[in-house]
Amino acid sequence: MPQDLTLTLAQAEIGASHRVAGLNPPTHAPEWGPWLEQIGFVAGEPVRVLSRALLGGEPLVVRIGQSTFALRRAEAACILLKGDMA
Template sequence: MTPTPTPTTLAEAPVGADMQIDAVQAPAEAPEWGPWLEQIGFVPGEPVRLMTRAALGGDPLVVRIGHSTFALRKAEAACIRVSATAAT
């Protein structure tokens, strides 16, 4: 039996790993982030990949979802729960 992958946030994801979005949970101090992230494509079930982190602190992050590439702050990426996708 294969263990179920432990969800993490996109901010903690390893660079280059194929991930899947599990949930988007905006913080109480910025509830508008949830709908905004979903409007630009960060919805449960979508594949996502962290392409790179900026040097010296790792903020912002470069993220690929579908054919689009976004720069997200670590605080925004921390709202996106992800898990590793199975290798094919």
């Protein structure tokens, strides 16, 4: 995984289009990596944040490919992004 990737899905602007670069699950929850892959967060897939809850900013509503999910901020922080696709 390249070290220069700093943008995560948790940090992405609402509506900006990105691609998944990889996953970096926390050491306390390594099972998040395989789980996120199973639901479609694999390298190269298009992804965008559709909305965030008003209070606290979670959950995030995200679109990956043709699927829509609600993720907690901690889960979204595991998803590394490639640059804006705009």
